[in-house]
Each structure stands twice: as C-alpha cells, then as structure tokens.
Amino acid sequence: MEDRSSLRRYATVSIVAALATIALKGGAYLVTGSVGLLSDALESLVNLAAAIVAFIALSAAARPEDEDHRYGHSKAEYFSSGFEGALIMLAAASIIYTSIGRLLAPQPIQQVELGLGISVVASLINLFVARILFRAGRRHQSITLEADAHHLMSDVWTSVGVIVGVGAAAMTGWHRLDPVIAIAVAVNIVRTGISILRRSLMGLLDTAIPEDLLQKISDIFSRHAADGVRFHALRTRQAGAWRFIDFHVLVPGHWSVQRGHDLLEQIEEEVRGAVPNCSVFTHLEPIEDPASFADVRLEREEDPSRRGESS
Numbered sequence: 001m002e003d004r005s006s007l008r009r010y011a012t013v014s015i016v017a018a019l020a021t022i023a024l025k026g027g028a029y030l031v032t033g034s035v036g037l038l039s040d041a042l043e044s045l046v047n048l049a050a051a052i053v054a055f056i057a058l059s060a061a062a063r064p065e066d067e068d069h070r071y072g073h074s075k076a077e078y079f080s081s082g083f084e085g086a087l088i089m090l091a092a093a094s095i096i097y098t099s100i101g102r103l104l105a106p107q108p109i110q111q112v113e114l115g116l117g118i119s120v121v122a123s124l125i126n127l128f129v130a131r132i133l134f135r136a137g138r139r140h141q142s143i144t145l146e147a148d149a150h151h152l153m154s155d156v157w158t159s160v161g162v163i164v165g166v167g168a169a170a171m172t173g174w175h176r177l178d179p180v181i182a183i184a185v186a187v188n189i190v191r192t193g194i195s196i197l198r199r200s201l202m203g204l205l206d207t208a209i210p211e212d213l214l215q216k217i218s219d220i221f222s223r224h225a226a227d228g229v230r231f232h233a234l235r236t237r238q239a240g241a242w243r244f245i246d247f248h249v250l251v252p253g254h255w256s257v258q259r260g261h262d263l264l265e266q267i268e269e270e271v272r273g274a275v276p277n278c279s280v281f282t283h284l285e286p287i288e289d290p291a292s293f294a295d296v297r298l299e300r301e302e303d304p305s306r307r308g309e310s311s
Helices: 004-032 035-061 076-104 112-140 144-173 179-203 211-225 257-274 304-310
Strands: 232-237 240-250 278-286
Touching: 004 035, 004 112, 004 144, 035 076, 035 112, 035 144, 076 179, 112 144, 144 179, 179 232, 211 232, 211 240, 211 257, 240 257, 257 278
Parallel strands: 240 278
Antiparallel strands: 232 240
C-alpha cells in the first residue's frame, strides 16, 4: 500500500482553492449585494473548514499502527468525511436561512456583470480541483478525498444555480428570483450531504467489502474445494482504504501441521492478490471435529457434546 501521508498534498490543494474562492466570491457579493452570491461565499467558508479537517484526518490516517491501535488509524478518514457531510448540510441550511430573509425583503442587484464574472472564475477553480480530488480519491481509495471532491462539486452546482438566478433576476427585474434559485440549489446539495454522511456511518459500522471482491474470495475457495478443503466463518470489513479478511479453513485431520500451514500460506497469498490493500487472517481446523463448526459466528456456540459436562 502506498504512503498515505502523500495524500495530504491533495488536501493542501483544496485549502488553497478554498482561500482563493472565498476571496473571489466575497468580492462578488460586495460589488453586487446579491444574497445568492453571499450564500455561495458562505459555502466556500465551509469548504475551507472541511479542507482543513481533511488534512488533519489524512495525517492521522497515515500514522502507522502502534500499541494502542494495532489495526492502524485508517478509520480516521470516516470522521473527516462525516464531518464534511455535516458541513454540507450546514452550508445548505445557511443558504436557505439567508435566502428566506431576502425573499421577504427583496433588493436590487448591483454591477451584475462584474459579480457574475468573478463567480464564474471561482467556480472554474472549484471544478478543476474537484476533478483532481475525484481521481485521487478513487485511485487511492480515500473516502476523505472523495467527500471533499463531492463537496466542491456541490459548490460548483450551487454557483451555477446562483449565476443563473442572479442573471435572470437582473434581466427580468424580479428580484425574488435570486433567493428562490439559491434555495432550490441548497435543497439539491442536501442530497450530497446525506450520501456522504451515510457512507461515513456505514464505514464506522465495519461494513463488509464490496460484493465483487467477495466474489473473488469465493472463487478462490471454490478452486481449493476439489482437494477436500472447506471454508467457513468468512468475515470482512473495510477501514478507509484498508480491508480486513478472516476465515476458517477446514482440512482432513490426518494432515500434518506443515501441510496445513503451507495451504494457508498459499490461500492467503491468493486472497491478497485478488483483494488489494488487505490483511488476511486464517484459522486451521480439522474437518472431522464438531467443535470446528461451533465458532462460525461472532459468539462461539456451545458444543452439544459437552453440554452434559457443565450440567
């Protein structure tokens, strides 16, 4: 697995982009007085906070395992993406709140051409950075970078809606169109926030790895079944970009320890080849022993043959 600390450079790019867009969109609001452009600038402030949190989370996730965290720190990314999803919801709420006030008390928009031109430049910056983060997030399987990219894209769509609304309001003279468009865009980006929050929460709940990867593991099991080998108690979970896989391997009881060990080494190597970024844990058991089938779940079942001993 690549050095995860290198991913922080993408968060740095996001921070720089957020600072640039805050300055541009804030300037656009000051010259126009448009509540739509103000809401757009407020979302860029949220972008900055999210980018800083992403940088911190990626730094934490890149730390190697230690005595207190034997499985590493990769789950730190879920906290970052969850925080970012919450910030997206907060940004949407602030846009709606600001827009309702302007809807009740509409005001004319000033210097529309200049303000929209500045907003377009800011949106292009966000679009460019979002595309970079999308590619990096998928390539490195980083939910933090993907969440940041989704956040920036929601900002881009917000800006598009605001630009359209401000332009239409200026041309038609219907000033309430400005806050109406801002509210519509805010409602739309709530969906992005909910999606990111859901994915983050599922990650913290130790969700299984994707179905296509599970199928690859099943195919490996099937290839070895012809030799009288059986498998059960397959459990998988994903923590950030890292995957944990454990299962039991049942072999004839007359096999030597060395033969069983060699088989497990071979199977583990095949699984690691099929599932990138994973740790594989296996347990060898004799297929003839009933006790081998008592721990297929998280809580070991009581051996029926031994119930009389405890009574």
